[in-house]
Amino acid sequence: MTGSRSKSIVIWTFVITALVMLSAPTIVVLGASFTAGNIITFPPEGLSLKWYGAIAQASDLRQAFVRSLIVASICTIVSIPVGTLAGIALAKYRVRFARSIQIYLLLPFTIPLIGSGIGMMLVFGNMGVLGSLWPVGIACCVINLPFMIWAVTASASNLSPDLELAAANCGAPPLQRFLYITLPAVLPGVITGSLLMFILALNEFLVSLLLVDARSVTLPVQIYNSIRSIITPDLAAISVVFIASAAIAIAVLDRLVGLDIFLKSK
Amino acid sequence: MRKSRAAYPLTWRVMDMLEAIAARLWPARFARALPYLMLAPAVLLVGILVLGLVQIGDSSLRVLDTSTFLMSEDYTLANYQRALTESFFATVAGRSLLGSVIVTVITLILAFPYAYLMVRTPSSALRNVLLVALFLPFFIGQVVRAYGWLIILGNQGMVNEALGLVGVPPMRLLYNYPAVLFGLIQYMLPFAVLMLAPALTAIPAELEAAASSLGANWLGTFRHVVLPLARPGLVGAGLVVVTLSLTDFAIPAILGGGSQDFIANAIYDQFFRTSDQGMGATLSLLLVAVGSLLVGLVFMLFGAGTLAMTGERK
Numbered sequence: 001m002t003g004s005r006s007k008s009i010v011i012w013t014f015v016i017t018a019l020v021m022l023s024a025p026t027i028v029v030l031g032a033s034f035t036a037g038n039i040i041t042f043p044p045e046g047l048s049l050k051w052y053g054a055i056a057q058a059s060d061l062r063q064a065f066v067r068s069l070i071v072a073s074i075c076t077i078v079s080i081p082v083g084t085l086a087g088i089a090l091a092k093y094r095v096r097f098a099r100s101i102q103i104y105l106l107l108p109f110t111i112p113l114i115g116s117g118i119g120m121m122l123v124f125g126n127m128g129v130l131g132s133l134w135p136v137g138i139a140c141c142v143i144n145l146p147f148m149i150w151a152v153t154a155s156a157s158n159l160s161p162d163l164e165l166a167a168a169n170c171g172a173p174p175l176q177r178f179l180y181i182t183l184p185a186v187l188p189g190v191i192t193g194s195l196l197m198f199i200l201a202l203n204e205f206l207v208s209l210l211l212v213d214a215r216s217v218t219l220p221v222q223i224y225n226s227i228r229s230i231i232t233p234d235l236a237a238i239s240v241v242f243i244a245s246a247a248i249a250i251a252v253l254d255r256l257v258g259l260d261i262f263l264k265s266k
Numbered sequence: 267m268r269k270s271r272a273a274y275p276l277t278w279r280v281m282d283m284l285e286a287i288a289a290r291l292w293p294a295r296f297a298r299a300l301p302y303l304m305l306a307p308a309v310l311l312v313g314i315l316v317l318g319l320v321q322i323g324d325s326s327l328r329v330l331d332t333s334t335f336l337m338s339e340d341y342t343l344a345n346y347q348r349a350l351t352e353s354f355f356a357t358v359a360g361r362s363l364l365g366s367v368i369v370t371v372i373t374l375i376l377a378f379p380y381a382y383l384m385v386r387t388p389s390s391a392l393r394n395v396l397l398v399a400l401f402l403p404f405f406i407g408q409v410v411r412a413y414g415w416l417i418i419l420g421n422q423g424m425v426n427e428a429l430g431l432v433g434v435p436p437m438r439l440l441y442n443y444p445a446v447l448f449g450l451i452q453y454m455l456p457f458a459v460l461m462l463a464p465a466l467t468a469i470p471a472e473l474e475a476a477a478s479s480l481g482a483n484w485l486g487t488f489r490h491v492v493l494p495l496a497r498p499g500l501v502g503a504g505l506v507v508v509t510l511s512l513t514d515f516a517i518p519a520i521l522g523g524g525s526q527d528f529i530a531n532a533i534y535d536q537f538f539r540t541s542d543q544g545m546g547a548t549l550s551l552l553l554v555a556v557g558s559l560l561v562g563l564v565f566m567l568f569g570a571g572t573l574a575m576t577g578e579r580k
Contacts, residue, residue, distance in 0.1 A: 007484040014379035021452045022399050025414020032417055086308035093301035107312055110561040112513035114530040115554035119318020142311050175288045203407025206515050220409045231416055239410040246405035250398055259397040263463045
């Protein structure tokens with residue numbers, strides 16, 4: 001079986017290259033955050049937690065982090081009802097112009113991010129609301145909304161319409177059918193979707209950059225602004241926040257739906 | 267009479283009340299309009315984007331008056347003429363286009379074996395490792411990842427320090443074109459693998475077994491069986507990667523250090539450095555046109571793939 005051996009050698013060469021490329025920045029940032037030195041060196045000067053202490057003191061980083069959390073929460077809170085209702089409507093009902101509505105709702109994915117960001121910057125700028133946090137939250141919600149709708153429709157299509165008819169037959173009025181039958185059925189989708197929305201809004205960079213001013217920078221923008229000067233380990237320590245939240249999100253996602261849902265063919 | 271009513275659980279009474287409110291707000295004869303009511307918030311929210319595009323279109327037709335720094339009142343196509351003729355914009359557009367094509371080719375070459383192994387491996391532990399390695403960077407965000415590359419590739423970065431230990435003088439690894447392309451490839455890998463995986467799942471493993479039992483070696487099987495069957499996935503992934511890397515901002519900005527601007531960076535500069543809103547809007551609209559065309563092509567050819575929003579009715 002020399003053929004299969006050369007095949008696995010070739011495949012593994014590519015896969016290991018890809019794995020190193022994918023993981024190297026994460027591992028390095030993680031490692032750099034624990035350095036004892038004042039600058040990041042290789043080999044590291046020893047282990048310490050002092051940079052975590054430093055970021056706990058730095059109020060600008062802490063405030064930026066709180067702002068990012070607020071933005072992500074606004075985005076998630078808005079997207080849950082909006083995405084859930086739209087997802088159920090698309091999956092459950094026969095809607096006229098369904099195809100056109102779908103294409104319209106996919107606009108956030110088809111318009112390049114810089115275009116959406118500039119457009120919303122002009123819209124919110126004309127409304128005179130730039131500088132507050134809620135426009136950033138709404139903007140993050142708009143650009144990622146297809147994820148939420150997709151997650152809900154994926155779980156709503158498993159819901160048999162007979163269940164609702166049965167409930168109606170037993171005398172359940174419309175609202176009860178919605179609350180006790182439809183909503184529980186799509187709940188896994190709603191949770192998956194809101195998780196995606198939260199994590200994507202938490203580290204959304206370009207749209208934040210366009211919509212914030214000096215007083216309302218979010219954490220990714222704050223990191224970007226600090227990168228310009230000198231590379232110090234405090235940025236690595238604060239970046240670990242993102243790595244940790246990403247890890248938590250993946251763990252929850254794996255628990256809830258299983259990551260291999262993304263491997264299924266349509 | 268009163269007693270039996272008290273025996274009614276509270277939740278029932280609340281539900282009945284809500285039910286009555288709902289029935290008053292949305293009587294049963296409107297039932298057919300219900301799905302449209304449910305879609306309305308999403309349509310309105312995406313409407314902000316459409317409104318934004320209209321605003322961009324409006325701004326793109328006004329030129330900057332350099333004496334007053336105000337936008338002109340009357341419409342003109344002068345911005346479009348400038349965008350299409352000035353050599354600076356042609357350079358940036360050429361750099362972005364060439365870059366996105368190179369990135370796409372290399373990303374697909376790296377992503378294909380990754381997706382193949384992930385789909386075909388019998389070990390679920392390995393599959394999970396590959397999936398987590400894919401999702402972690404996807405969820406971490408571009409800025410942190412680019413920051414990681416700065417630590418690794420910077421002048422006092424890990425690679426240069428390590429080379430210094432064996433006596434190699436430091437090299438400039440950052441702020442050049444290859445660094446930007448490298449960063450983009452890393453950014454695009456998860457997208458490409460996730461687009462390829464469903465296409466590869468759809469190819470039955472038996473086909474490959476059949477090919478090899480008929481005497482094809484693995485290269486032949488790959489070339490004549492797997493590759494042609496995976497073509498829809500490859501084209502889809504390719505188009506997505508081209509669009510995303512063509513329009514990216516963060517990687518060229520951070521790893522290019524201002525000298526390797528892509529189109530998105532040029533747009534940003536028009537708005538925030540030159541303050542020429544009209545020119546920036548024109549460039550945005552041209553980019554939106556190209557980007558939407560590419561993505562529209564994907565959806566036309568393959569449907570929305572995993573992102574299709576109508577699950578099959580069962």
